Amino acid sequence: MPRKLSNVLTPLTVKNAKPGRHADGGGLHLLVKETGARSWVYRFMLQGKSRDIGLGAAGPGGISLADARAARDALRLKVKAGTDPLEERQREASKAVTAAQAAAIAGITFRAVAEAYIGANEASWRNDKHRQQWRNTLASYVYPVMGELPVADIATAHVLTILEPIWKDKPETASRVRGRIETVLDAAKARGYREGENPARWRGHIAQILPPRTRLKRGHHKAMPYAVIPAFMVNLRTREAMAALALEFVILTAARTNEVLGATWAEIDLDKAIWTVPASRMKAAREHRIPLSPRAVEILLTVRPLGTANLFATDKGGKLSAMAMAMLLRRMKLDCTVHGFRSGFRDWAAECTGYAHEVCEMALAHVVGNKAEAAYRRGDLFDKRRRLMADWATYCASDGAAGATVTPIRGVVA
Template structure:
């Protein structure tokens, strides 16, 4: 029976041993390679299998012989207790990686995730105003409170600290802001930056804490009654300004402010009396054809003489500001909003005409809510809408008490 080795190596042997495996006893080996590099290896038996685990570089400036024996002794105790040193080392390495990743994630802030989300998605958003609203609302209300916090640490108290101060006074802004926070936190979870439920979600969470928007004192688009439209247009025609023409055009087409003021001549076919608004400029993201009444065409003939790209240009050639028409209404001491004229048109079409509901809704470019109805109605009822808008123009004209004409523009101010 061979003699069992115990402390067979010496410091000199470690230094001078030739290439090969040299046993010290108790499972400790000195491994010398042809290159001259030296390292310690511990061999053990566990569950009938022989396995090796490296202990590190051997040498005076690395792991000495005595230190290697101590390491081997500690491993023998673990093996005796049924612990696999290799499996333990693997687990410790994985835990170290996980800890490092967690530390890295903890440094990722809400602001970083939000800016990354905006950069990745803003190309698909309809217009620059939408992109700016995202950045402005986050910069104003969110970043000062949680912008520099770890996105993984954001909880319900943080969300409420942002929303509660504006929930009553600015319900529209607060509601949109909550949705944007929810989106950013969902994006963070998708990237593995946080876990658990979204603290900004409405249903079953924030809805149980803050009152529903329907119960709040909300702002709304003040509308002029349709019976007052004719007299208002008559007064409007006394204003020799681009804003006055733009506003009358918006009333006659039942268009949104952004749709009219963002329009260029490429969108208009004067001969066919059609204005085609591209999908990227529409709220529903779908191209919308607008039939132009004779009065609407009359207005465009005057504005086209300005020789600018926009249907309604400002003095310096840029598109007319969205505030121009609102300021005009304010100077005229009219207590309604530009958007409110769409409501007046809808009330008139419902109460004074026999046009079908869907024709009136399509005139306003509203999305059909009933999916089955939308699936079967592929067209846009354009010819019916042309008659509807001609009737609307006639109604507006009838109340003016004047012939349809347009005064030359002497200035672009409202």
């Protein structure tokens, strides 16, 4: 039988050993690479298989020969007891990684995940008001309760602490807050920051605790009858406020309030009298060309010297608020909304003109027809809409005594 090696190496041979594997006995080996790097390895047999486990660097600044032998002896005892030291080390390393990950996740708060979610998604939200509402509702209702809590620890009790005080008195707000919490927690789970069911989920969870919310009864926007719009326009033009010019422009273009207030000069072609609203600012997410009547162009020429980015701005250059026009109507003691003028335009077009239904609907940027019809209609009926908007501007500038300046063709045909 070959002689068993025992304590073959010395500190001097460890220092001077050439590249290769050098046995010391009992499974301890010194590995020397071509670069001169040295390390200790313990080779053992377990269940008929030979395995190597590294003990660390050898030589100056590394593990000494005596310490390497001590480490080998400790591992030999484990092997004799049936323990695989390599698998044991791997388990310990895995536990360390898991503990480190848990510690890192414990430092990730709900606020951090929410702000990251908003930052990643707000560019796709077309409505500025929607962006602001996300931040405002979280800051007002959510962050005071669980903004600084680890997102992994958010539970149903935290969600209910937020929702219960406002569920009956502010049902619309409460519902939106719940939905936003649910979205943030879903994002946290997708990133691996939490596990388990979403404690803000409505179906099968919050719905079993809180009653269905009271839904708002939404009626139509109060509209001014088209027959009195000309007289109103006369009154409106006596007012010098920027809100008055913006409101008149809204009426003449039949556009939505946010489309007008968000409009910039880059969207305007004064030479062609066309306003092109990009898809990103349209409710239907499609570009919309609006023909401008002479009076609409005149309004733009009036505000252009102000040099602001938006068509209509405050005295300080900021974007005009939608409330400015609403408050103007209130000061004029009128029981109608800005949006309601779109209804007035549509009623006038239907009752006082002979323009086709789709022309009138396209003037309001409504989606016309079913999918099949939309697939075949490539144009936007722009020339017809230009004549329609010119007639509308003429009507708005009339004395309104006759109810319209355009012959009611439908009545003639009837």
